[in-house]
Amino acid sequence: MAAARSALSPVDVPRPGLRERKKTKTREAIRAATYGLIRQQGYAATTVEQIAERAEVSPSTVLRYFPTKEDIVLTDEYDPVMAAELAARPAGEPWSASLRHVLRKALDLGAGEEAELTRLRTRLLAEVPAVRSRMLENMSATGRVLARAIAERTGLDPAGLEVRIVSMSLVGGLMEVSRYWAEHDHEENLAELVDRAMDTLDALENGLPALREGHPEDQREDHRGCHLGGRREGPRKD
16 A cells, blocks of 8 residues: 555645655565465465565564564554544534545545455455454554544543544444455445444444533533433432
8 A cells, every 4th residue: 555645645744755765665565565475375375484575675674564464464554644634624523524524535545556455455354363353453543543533523531431432433333344345245335334334323422422512521411320320310209
């Protein structure tokens, strides 16, 4: 995946320096070598040593850029780009609408990859337990990025329970979208599947009053009585 610049990048971002461009070129060479080998012989048979030989780097260089083989097929540069795009959305826009906008733009960015490569990535996620397990480990970083963006929109604490629930529900939902798409032979439209995921998240939001538009603290106060024993304590009858 091309990493240095994207359709989501702000136009005023300075061009990366020579050292960063060399790093980007090395990352892309490692990724290209990995995907080529996986296409030829499958994921399990592909080793770090083989990847290094094809990319013309040392095995230690491969592991310096990607701590595990799974990271090579999972790592992308979407998180900082999504955060920048979210920060640029209008202040009065509902956060769920902002997320829809950014996810659609991210899909446009992903469309810049070879279609076959995108399908390969999602097949690995669906079929290889090690890739899926590593993806679950990496989801927390994306969740924190989204939590900060949601917190800025709602005025809530990014480490608060409600924000954490929604942000991790989103990244988990997107992971399941990818798996579902692959398990159904990539026949359905990916953008439509993401919209369905967002519709489900909207339904979740409606069940979390603290994330509705308005004054979250006031709304939380209305529900504070529900935290003990699952019910609000009513008037005492003698």
